[in-house]
Amino acid sequence: MTERLLTRLTDQPIPVGVRARRAAAAAARRAPERGVRALAQPPAGSGLQPVMGDPGPPGVGYTFNLLQDTIAFSRDRYARYGSVSWLGGFGTQVALVLGPSAIETVLANRDGAFSSQQGWNYLIGPFFERGVMLMDFEEHRHHRRIMQQAFKRDRLNVYQENMTPTIARGVERLPVGRAFPLLPAIKQLTLDIATEVFVGGELGPEADRVNEAFIETVVAGQAVVRADVPGGRWHKGLRSRRYLEQYFRGQIATKRASDGDDLFSVLCRAESEDGERFSDADIVNHMIFLMMAAHDTSTITTTMMVHYLGQHPEWQERLREESVALGKEAIGYDDLDALPAMDLAFRETLRMNGPVGIVARRTLTDTEIDGRFVPQGTLLAVGLYPSQRMEPWWSDPDRFDPERFAEGRREDLSHKYAWAPFGGNVHKCIGMHFGGMEVKAILHRLLLTRRWSVPASYDPVIDFGTGPFPADGLPVELRPV
Ligand code: HEM
Incomplete structure (x- = not known):
């Protein structure tokens, strides 16, 4: 391994935008606290506590702390205010929900008090409207029942088969013997897989524009200026949404007539047990949302799993031995049970760095929530990623330790929502299950054909898109096994 070259790469300056956002986050945490107060007074006699918090610096509030400093900031909030606190952020007032018990209250939604549609709508609504996550209650059930047909086991087996050649080609194409940023390379590979499995082949001459449109719709939700100002992120997101609608709409007739086994064709034919089907508009909306999701x-x-396995060669070797023992160049959906160590490392990667x-x-x-009064109309940020890095539910939570999921330890059983x-x-x-098989299929192929290492001391600077990701693209150097 050219450790020197890799060290040089991993010493790359942090991108200017990330540096500025980190500086803003640090300044917000240093600023004297002002305006600590209750979000609302609990009704007399309710026995509930108020949700406490503060707005943070004028204007941006704690937006950049939530995005750039998520773990440390959340731990601090939890220590100071408990499992629910409020803060200024994303141009509004947000209640931050932390810890498995509070997360369960919100996601289990036993009294129907929490709306996914109204929560997500504020952040990404204009770009992903009518996606299944932006629906509630009966309407959501209706759409999900139909969509579920496209994610049944027999379908997953076919998707897995269809992605195999693309994975083999994609892994083969990754540079060998020189360090390169892994994240963009894997992004290209997963886009190629989505093209094959979701759309059924080539995106055609519009491939670059489709790719760019997805990126623009995803980042638009993080715009600080949340208005349609030409040149701004919000504006580009709206423009790209229109483009994607037209792109998918243009193919509906062909897809409806086809008997293809790509997700797009399957959604066109999908029918729930009660005979419900999607309209053309539904299919366009769901395709845009699914590709993004x-x-x-x-x-x-995938990128973070490669990174952790590079830093923990003993785990990389263990997974490789397991993959070699399977005796197959490519895995099928039904092989996943035969890769238990792969599953431990996959779960730990998602605990350390949950991408949503x-x-x-x-x-x-x-x-x-957790004995605290939350008034109607409150926007909630449910912290899945920071909560998975908190004690007491996890021991030594910043350490990559897949064995914590193994029988005998099963730290994940500390709480149903840990x-x-x-x-x-x-x-x-x-x-x-689709995501799990895709990530594992790429890793299986990589383990069989390549070996890699990452300096143990290298801790990538984390930026935040839909979730945490390495700001420097995560340099790695592959070698033949
Ligand atoms: C490792 C990969 C993935 C992770 C960690 C992940 C995470 C999540 C999370 C946390 C949610 C819940 C959001 C909420 O409650 O508001 C969600 C919803 C969703 N995900 Fe994934 N996801 C992954 C991959 C995928 C893939 C590959 C697809 C499509 C093939 C997908 C499609 C969806 C859809 C459609 C929803 C909305 C479901 C609904 O509202 O009923 N995700 N995902």
């Missing part, structure tokens, strides 16, 4: 999540999980860092909800009525990278209950990730 699948892309960054699988990319970041925070999920959004809004309260539809006055309600309570490990929740895929969320929970009715909105639980519908692509959970």
